[in-house]
Amino acid sequence: MTAQITKIARPVLSALLAAALTLFIAACSDKDDKTKEQQTEKQKVKEQDVSTSHKIHTTDSGLKYEILTKGTGASPTAEDTVTVHYEGSLMDGTIFDSSYKRGETISFPLNRVIKGWTEGLQLMNVGSKYKFTIPSELAYGEAGGGPIPPNADLIFTVELFAVESAKDAAKKEAALQAEAEQASKTAKAEGEKFLADNKSKSGVHTTASGLQYKVLLEGTGKSPRATDRVSVHYEGTLIDGTKFDSSYDRGEPIDFGLNQVIPGWTEGVQLMKEGAKYKFFIPSDLAYGPQGSPGAIPPNAALIFTVELIRVN
Structure with a gap:
């Protein structure tokens, strides 16, 4: 009987698809009645609210992130251990990894994962949920890995549940x-x-x-x-x-x-x-x-x- 050794694999990490919502507002002619004009104005307001509710930010490194839920807890440093739920996909929407599907969160030192995660999660507070779009150079680069093709930009949705300091860990x-x-x-x-x-x-x-x-x-x-x-x-x-x-x-x-x-x-x-x-x-x-x-x-x-x-x- 051969012993099976459990390996702690680092989580496959991905980024967020920055999909900007474009507004399409039809021009109203002089012959439109007052009701139609009011409906159009309401639609404008509605679409503007959607487009600005989750603003896409870009860091100096090229990492893009969108705040879905803002937490109020501690933020991690690169040396800390974090506990998260996440889902990773390619830019075409193909999901390649998900802690949600496995039904359990994952914990890991933040300085032992891809650069996009190390940088991005430090922007979060415990209780936050962010979407990241990670350029390939901050992910798996030319090598790729497993289901991730070479030079692939990645999309991740991440929920931060806990931060443990390096000292406490x-x-x-x-x-x-x-x-x-x-x-x-x-x-x-x-x-x-x-x-x-x-x-x-x-x-x-x-x-x-x-x-x-x-x-x-x-x-x-x-x-x-x-x-x-x-x-x-x-x-x-x-x-x-x-x-x-x-x-x-x-x-x-x-x-x-x-x-x-x-x-x-x-x-x-x-x-x-x-x-x-x-x-x-x-x-x-x-x-x-x-x-x-x-x-x-x-x-x-x-x-x-x-x-x-x-x-x-």
């Missing part, structure tokens, strides 16, 4: 790091105690590496080598019984190279014969170690696997 990060380190130490100690107690239980065998196993059902087929591919059914849990993965739940076994998984599996499955079912108790250093597997396996966690060896390929 650093404090939070330090606190989270300290918490993670403590959790890692606790998991390691709990795993070592579990394995020490488990070692003396009936039917449990321990190899020189510290891997523990129990034969639930012995097989009669061939045993694999580390370079073989195998087909297995399995279930994995933490030592407290929390299940984090199961091929049984998916309804089909998995096939993999035995030298492409955690060391505890590479060693343990070689002890089995086709048709066997073993239970493995794997120390953290033979599993995912200090890194763990984000979202599923904590750092330094000992693991328990029940494995059926179906076939050696």
Whole structure:
């Protein structure tokens, strides 16, 4: 089993389409009656109100922005972390990214995104909603990126929900790091105690590496080598019984190279014969170690696997 590492990707950022509303007012002839003239005047006022309600501004860099809603909260600096909702589109209206569609806001340091975002969001206050039109040189330039063509100007609608200062973000990060380190130490100690107690239980065998196993059902087929591919059914849990993965739940076994998984599996499955079912108790250093597997396996966690060896390929 290979650990999946979550990546924090920077958000795909885009800009605002500056579409100026042009007024088309028909000239009235001398023969128009008074009612028509009044209707025309009302229409003029209405269109003028629309055209001036969201004035388009342009900065020295060429960034254009339109204030849809003006907030009253703090404004970020380039070093701050911001929390936003956004939608990005090309100039033809094609949407290429949207936090709204994902149903959750996104947070990131403002100095780690495209230049148009770094500049534009500093103009906003918490509670604001702006539309940005970002020239390609302030976006992804000649390289483009993913769904964004080279030299593409971009349109973004952005809502600013929160600003966290660099100092506060650093404090939070330090606190989270300290918490993670403590959790890692606790998991390691709990795993070592579990394995020490488990070692003396009936039917449990321990190899020189510290891997523990129990034969639930012995097989009669061939045993694999580390370079073989195998087909297995399995279930994995933490030592407290929390299940984090199961091929049984998916309804089909998995096939993999035995030298492409955690060391505890590479060693343990070689002890089995086709048709066997073993239970493995794997120390953290033979599993995912200090890194763990984000979202599923904590750092330094000992693991328990029940494995059926179906076939050696």
